Amino acid sequence: MLTGIEEVDWASLGHAYGPADDVPELLRGLASDDPAERETALDGMYGAVHHQGDVYDSTLACIPFLLELVADPAVQDRGCIVELLTSIGGIELDDEEELDELDPEEEEFIPAANYAMAAAAIAAGADVFLGLAADPDPEVRLAAPCALASLHPEPARVLTLLRERLTVERDTEVRLALVAAVGRIALRHASLREETVDWLDWLARAAQDPGLRLAALAQRARCAPADIPDDVVPWVTRLLEEIRTSAQSPTATGNGREATPTLIGQVRELLEEHAAGRPAPWTEELLRTLHAALDDRVDDRIALILAQLRSPDWGQRSDAIWLCGGLIRAWRGRYDDVVRLVGAQLHDPEPRLREAAASFLERLFELGAPATDSLVVRLGTGPGTSGTGPGAPGTEGGTGGTEAGHGAHAFVGRTGRDAALLALARAGDTRAVPLLARALTEPEVRRELLYAVDGLGPSAAMLAPLLRLRLADVELDERLYDQAAPLLYALAAVRGGQALPEVLRVLRGAPPNRRDWVREAALRTLAAFGPAAREAVPELRELLAEESAAVSTAAARALWAAEGDLADVLPALERWLRPGTSSADWCAAAQAIGEIGPMAAAEAPALRPGLASRDPWVRVRSAAALWRVSGEVSASLPVLLAAWEENRHARVDIAECLAEMGPAAAEAQVVILTELTRRRRHNAREGACGSHDIHLDEKLLTLCRAALARMERGAF
Template identity: 45%
Template sequence: MFTGIDEVDWASLHHAYGSAEDVPGWLRALASADTVERATALDGMYGALHHHGNVYDSTLACVPFLLSIVACEELPDRAGIVELLVGIGAESAHGDPRAREAVCAGAEAFVRLAGDPDAAVRRASAGALVHFLAAPERVLGLLRQRLRAERDGRVLRALTEALGLFVRRYPAHADAAVDLLAEQSAPPYAPELRLAALGQLALVAPARLPADLVPTAVRLLRERSAQRTRVREPCAADTLVGRLRRLRPSDEEGSRLLGTLHTALGDRVADRSALLGGQLTSPDPVDRCNAVWLAAALLRGWRGDHTATVELLGAQLSAEQDRLRDAAVTVLSELCTLAAPAADDLHTLVWARPDLWTHRFERGSPTLGGPLKALARSGDPRAVPALAQLLAGPATPADLGFELAHLGAAAAPLAPALRHRLGRIPLSSPSAARLAAPLLAAVGAVGDAEAVPQVLRLLSGAPDGLGARDAIAAQVIATLETLGATAQAAPVLRALLYTRHAAAAAGALRSAHEDVSVVLPVLLRELTEGDPASRRLAAEQLGRLGPAARAALPALRRMACSWPAQERVAAACALWRVDADPEPVLPAFRTAWAEDPHSRRPIAHCLTEMGPSAAPLRPLVAAELAAPRRHLAHAAGFGGRRAVPEDEELLRACREVLATG
């Protein structure tokens, strides 16, 4: 098994963390009788030899020894080694041809492993047949043979996935493989295998799907659930790790089966919503829990009328299973106003379970509990009484102000309590900025002009040299501007005109009706000499000055041709508001719209202001409204917390643009 291992000059080879001298020890440990030693060695090899999908010279040197190890039937836990080999040869970052060649040189091993006594090894080897054997006719023959001989359900599903991979890899030989998939998708095959085959057909041959796909999939799911052995939900500790475990699917096979089908359906939002309707009304809470996470993927990534899906998510809040309830709450809390159809269920849960108003992780500070957070983010004023109780209590969650801000004017009754807490922040504390940030967000959202003294205290009262003033200055200034920055704020704001917060301070002074001759030179300076953030903010503030900022037009025109897109858009918006000339504005908007999806919201808002002058770009706006996918979610790495509400705001702005035409 290890013949020649000592003849390799491992010290001259490298892996992700340096010298590969430790690799021979890992290889030998993979054949150890000790379970922990085997697992530790495999972890080490994944982390060092296949780090982030990369391969190294030591990785290539290991392949022959890994193939020898997996060939020994008496050794346990070989499936993980097969998966490592598949990862090295088929999934390596940058498609390193050396890695593939190294594994392909031992491809015959996977033919034997496909019939191994260990079902886990057979399962891991199914895809390897497609990845590494050179003759497609032989590969298809082996897959057909294994499908006829196999009795283990999980291995059969892996073979089905391998057929889908075969179709994608060898399209010229696809017909026979598709016929096999179609055969497996029909009786008398078991529900799990039929679901797996439907998912692969949807991926590679959607024309072969049955016309009644959704009802068929729902029926098969329920048949599978009725046959599945019930596993009692584990009692996870109330720690971060325990909560994360509760949020993982307890039936990962079921989640994968339906997840493949949802992925394959892609932009067919109506079909996916109908499928979720069947899943979320399943008698089996495990199926419903899987459906909650699949609903999350749809809501985060695709547009459409999701009212029915959100209502069904709300219906899960009355479930007895903590895992299901927590999953639904987590998804609803990401949706903000899109969660409104579930607001009644959230309200019921909030008042039925006051113990869920806050959550405290082990050794952590209290945070706002999921149900109350989701209700507040939906904009429902029924969250206010519960928030008021927490705000009056001794242990107010630190993040309460951020969530209360979603309620806007509906939270006005809480303004006195917010002012009181803002005024009690110890300015000499290192945590002053952290404590003030959520309260400032809430005060600004409520529009409490009476809070100006407490807001100003954060600047005028903060001691020099501790960094407290600088850490919170930007948000204080923004809050003062939102509140109208009354005359009593002007002296403090003028003192900031020669700091890194100059652009923000000038904008706040403008809102306090300061003479343009005071703020315009500051904004011009920041527009040409400031850092990128200051330049964008200065452009925005110049736009608010309107025609009074005509002296900035040359600099704004230069900036409207610059990079990146966010600076270009800020300058173009200012150009329109200062000069009302669409000629330099529309080209800047057109290129930025294509380059950066995050620029589309400010562009759409400005196009609304432009009225008929925006006509040349209305086709872009119409195409945006017709697009089924949330571009912002994908640009943010699919599913950032703000992705859904920001995309919904973009859609509202686009509709306003077309309405003004």
């Protein structure tokens, strides 16, 4: 085994962490009889030799040995090695066309060439995967279909083999992998797509196994998304119910393998935990595929999620929550019923379902309103209480009963409680205020809870004394910013002017580490205090001259708020509106000037050069400020509308300005109407999301509606 491994000059090759002289040991580890050693070796292969999907010269040198390992039935865990090979060889370029367009001297040439060589090398030995489709090891059979569909150079031959194997395979998950591989071939090879879609359509209707029918339907939708049947929701709902009622015993936890201190080991344990106790955990991936195919058919996707949330199977309800998380982050829609049903899951005895529900709700902000009653009931539940309340598991009403009470103890642990409280506060529900007050008396407070105070209105003023006490206890050391910034933000939100001595203590005692960040945060809080911060005026005047624009402009804002005198404030701000100023500094000054409004009209000439900046944010901040100080629509509006199309992330700020302009911004009506009719969120990103993305998009919609209403009123 591994013949010739010593003949390779591994030290001359490289991987993510330098010379590849440790690779022979990793390859031998993959063939070890010790499961922990095999997993550690596999982790090393992914961590160094195939780091984050990269292909190095050492990766290429490994391919013959990896193919040799998967061909040897004496090697255990070969399914994992097949998956590794599939990942190495399955990175799809526009192949020769893209490689031909690259100059060999360009930095991108070598990685692209390595990907192409890896694909070619594995394709040359891909016949080894043909035999693995019937391997006695189900883990090998599970990995082989994707490898064949991704890497074998004869897709028609593979397609025939996959369909034949489906007639004799008895393992459920392997059968699903065979169907998924068929769909993959159809997507990659247009010449085979029509016949494959027809076969998948037949299988979705004719197969006896409901799981197989669901898999075929999902792949059919994936391959022909424009031809998804109109009755897909009731069709899938019936299949899910059939799967539930015919399912075998729940999946057991783990496989008897000891834990290893590796990333792969951790992922394996998480997947095992996720599947434990569920008779058909594989339905989640099938539904994910189906949702991706449905794409902008938001109403159908919502209907499917609602059906799942009403299922007696907690696993299906959990899947629905995670699937809806992806849907609601990317698409606008009517989610009230979904949110209400997700809130009902907070009373379920299954802790994983409660955790999923709380995690989902904490990202919704104002869209979480339909679940606030459920959140309040759950936050009031603890040891010794019944845990009853509206919304029993899988229903839209009723009580959680004794089972919900039995699970309460786990939920009201720190993590679950904080998530539910954060969701309630972000929804703007004032019932969160006394609960936040209780949280502020505990040794540790989740920082996001403090940043959620600003949505609770005047009722949150009662938190000021507690916030003041906590700020007084913060040490003036290198951790000051992390400890103080959330408290300062919350004090600004509640206008807690009585905490002025504590805020000044932080401002004066800021250590060198992130000193400007600390001072800026403190100054923003002083600005929120307004005249209550008069005692700080002498220090604020001194800070106007700081070399940090963030500190200087924050001091100018605070000084203006404290005494209303612009004699020193405007010159301090104008010095950042000069040639050579960085974009961030210009934006900070322009925004501060805009907040002052017409009293800063003298700064209009200083703002105008920013309208022609190459940086779109400078243009937006300058145009908005120019409008606010001078009312010049003719100069500001065209800049704002151009930036609307250029930088979608600036739309919230632009819409806020358009709403202020009212009838004067009538030229923007079409832009606003277009935004209001879009289904996709303006800040939706593939493969990435932020905790405030939904909130920012909903804020944009609210501002657009306000702007449109003001424009229309002005038209009559």
